[in-house]
Amino acid sequence: MEQLMMSSGPHIHSKDNSRRIMLDVILALLPAAIAGVVIFGVKETLPILLTCVIAAVLSEFLFNLITKKKQTVGDLSAVVTGLLLALNLSTNVLWWQAALGSVFAIVLVKCLFGGIGRNFANPAITARIFLLMAFTSKVAGGVLPDGTTGATPLDLIGTGAQLPTLLEMFLGQRGGAIGETCILALLLGFAYLLIRKVIRWEIPVIFMGTVFVLSLLFSGFSFETALYELLSGGLVLGAVFMATDYTTTPITLRARMWFALGCGLITFVIRWFCALPEGVSYSILCMNILSPWLEKWTRRKPLGGV
Amino acid sequence: MSLKKSISSLKLPHYKSTAGMAAVRMPIPKEVLIPLSPMNAHHATMSEPIVQVGDHVTVGQMIAREKDRGASHIHASVSGTVTGIEPYAMGNASGTAIRIESDGKMEKCPDLKIPQPANLDEFLQCVRDSGVVGLGGAAYPVWAKLSAAQKGHISTVLINGAECEPFITADHRVMLEHGDLIQKGIELLKQFLGSEEFIIGIEENKPDAIAQLTERFKDDPAVKIMPLSSVYPQGAKQVLLYNATGKVVEKGQRLASLGVIIINVSSLVKMAEYFVTGMPMVERIITVDGSAVKEPKNLIVPIGVSVRDVVEACGGLKEEPGKILFGGAMMGKPQESLDAHIMKATNAVVIMNRKEALKTEPSPCIHCGRCVAVCPLGLNPTAFARAMELEDPAAKAALLQKEQVKVCMQCGCCSYVCPAHRPLAENNNAGIGFLRKWEKEHPEGGK
């Protein structure tokens, strides 16, 4: 008889694994990516999507190779980061800028902090902010579906200019980043993640709900304004896919709900009171930094402990 | 409907295909090797042999006497000749075991009498003589547990029939087949402990047991049958206590100080049996199951029989074994070979095939939070993992203390759900071991 296994319990395991979770996130992002390609054009979007993903995977592969670490590209998390970054960029971005963003996200934000599960800031968001600061208008400046450069709805709110209708907003017929405009596609992805139990509903709902409610209050109960706020910018994309990132949010659900509330608050404040048109990325980054404290502040006593 | 906060738990596959199989007695083995401890643990508490090699012994005759409160009297489970008193490995500790060659007669010890206790002290002495220990796995002597009644009133007895571990159906069979002994046990505790409330907690996946016992106790207002949801670890002390009574044993507190004791249903039945037959604990029901076993069964086995004989009684193995467990699929203890022997607290033998026994290589933690969300006690296993990576022993101990690793009950839920397949429960166990040792070496707290 061969040697018996002596490993300690539990001796059975759920069927989940990390790679499958990442694959689910990629699948959930596909509707938004496809919608982006349809709305903004194959030639305009596909090179950016591919560049970001390839650059992300390649830089993680090379980083592990050079630092003699165990190869981790197989867990697919670099694909998620690359894809998310691309969906957060507008078609104005140049290919080398997109690639630079991916390298920045993977090497500086993720790998140098110890790789998957260890980075404190969301790589895709941090890279987007980096690109915004380095090449401002190219990255953020809204591109209208017809390819002309124009203001995003967030720029237009309050100026009295002609806004897209709410239906156009919902379907994505408006200016913005590749993956953020088609709300329908994003909600499909959201539903898929919920069904697969990859994320819980609380974070996106609290995040978006906070922005919606505050907009409602501050606009003197104008449902239209509040809905525009909800559907515009990168709110849905950020709330569903980036504020739910495992690594850069607190580990307990309780703290994650406060995280979502904080994101909503900051997003609203930036949008309403600051000169900046968009606050989703900044709010998530801010809350990333606060995460360890949220965990600490919301800690409960274990059963039978102190 | 209560508004109390619910405890996290896990929906597990049950694998309880043996639930419908009445317990059958296995053939008389040629030989038994009775470990002088109720279970294999890190700190095996031993009993002292009182027979010598060559002695003739009969079933129920005491062959080893308890040395301390943690141990129990050990009785011969077959009649025959003592052929050896030998060293026996018990998990990480080493112990002793008594080998008896059976004469095949199962001759009963002539000195056995039906006990007639008159008061609590005598009752406890009888329970002590019976050698019955906690049969759910804890293996703590039942008399020592009941002796809490000498210090303070025990108003509530919580009878644990949850049996939440996958594979095991031994308690389920006991509840179906020995309702009379459950009743007898409750009467004894009523009489001598004076307890007013008896709650039998049973998971909903055993509707027949719930129905039968509800019927049996329908005229006894002191006994309440409480159906519990079939989630793991419903049978764990804190979880059962909270779900059945809403109470919590706080740090530094003992369960009995709440006026409650928890007793496993099989232990209660074994104890009651002694007061009916006078036969101390020499046999028990175990579940034999797992992918490598040809005919899974519930078996009545003499204590000390080898796994080899048990497997034989179940038609042998149909596949190469990969892992042999004493206990269920979550908290079962792996055994080194088929030459392990059944102890008093062994409630199941689960033999997995090689494929099932293989573990997936762990990958890095992705911080998904599932381990934290699932922990019934509200602990954070990732913090223990972080602590165990620290170099500085003082910092390590401080973080383990702060995160209260010692509260962890090793239920394994965290490891089960981890998508990165991290050995969290194992790491927690290592953390507890480290902290115990460190605290012993730094009694002042090392602050």
Ligand code: SF4
């Ligand atoms: S093994 Fe410990 S930490 Fe893990 S779920 Fe069970 S009690 Fe919680």
Ligand code: SF4
């Ligand atoms: S379940 Fe595993 S991967 Fe998830 S946080 Fe816990 S240890 Fe990390």
